[in-house]
Amino acid sequence: MTVVAWLADDEAGREAYGVVTGGNGRSAIGAIPGVVLVDEPTPEVQFAAPAWGVEIDPAQMPALEVVQLRSAGVDWIVDKIPASITLCSARGTRDAAMAEWTVAALLADVKRVRPFAEAQAARRWERLDISDLRGLRVLLLGHGSIGRETERLLAPFGCDVRGVARRPRDGVAGLDELGALLPWADAVVNLLPLTAATRGMVDAERLRSMRDGALYVSAGRGATTDTYALLAELQSGRLRAVLDVVDPEPLPADHPLWCAPGVLLSPHVAGDTPGGDRAAWVLVGEQLGRFARGEPLRNVVAEGY
Incomplete structure (x- = not known):
């Protein structure tokens, strides 16, 4: 069987991870017999791995049978792929980086x-109380492969x-217990x-349920959190946050979350490490x-999911 595949990425990235360019714009990945790559989404493509x-x-690829993502999350594309x-x-490939x-x-x-860091920027020699991870009570909201790692x-x-x-399941509570935890x-x-069930799940009521002085860490999808409810808790000083994902993304330059007290932000990069890539x-090669x-x-x- 000859499989025609399209991997959407820059050539350097493909070469770095085992895709060797051949003549006439076609390539082979690893040593998989019968697999050829095309540089564009042509009608004969059967297997696509979009960035x-x-x-x-x-409609551009009537022969398409499989779409293989290189992201663990599928929310950005799932509604655009017909059931046929x-x-x-790419569940499992970003676990170590995310953890x-x-x-x-x-x-x-x-x-x-x-x-x-703020004291350093202001050239203040300021002693602050620090704490320990030992004994910290951590609730993992979402306990798939990333949560387990x-x-x-x-x-x-x-x-x-x-x-x-x-x-x-054993050792893991159901969502109906979230309010108590x-x-x-x-x-x-x-x-x-991010699914229909999880969109906005961390809302004002659930944020209010968190204990005073608690930390909120978000690395799944930004839209699972009510941004303005979280912003209100940060501005009051009751909660702190470390966020790799926010809603909206990218965060507009004038958004108040940038300068909210007690927040650290990174631009949705937690899983994007060389090891994760x-x-x-x-995985793309194995699936092909x-x-x-x-x-x-x-x-x-x-x-x-």
């Missing part, structure tokens, strides 16, 4: 990174970690994907091989 934000028009085409996520960012966010807060990385620090998922946590880490490309051999694909998206 983040790249539009897929099935199999959509696969490391989350641990860094918690450390940055307890070690007072922002206030120390985050919990594993936090274990050596001695944190008390609890997880919440849409379905309860929010007041318990010193830090709430939002790792939720490499793992995503490896599976498709060419007629084997079941991994990470097939169902119910928006």
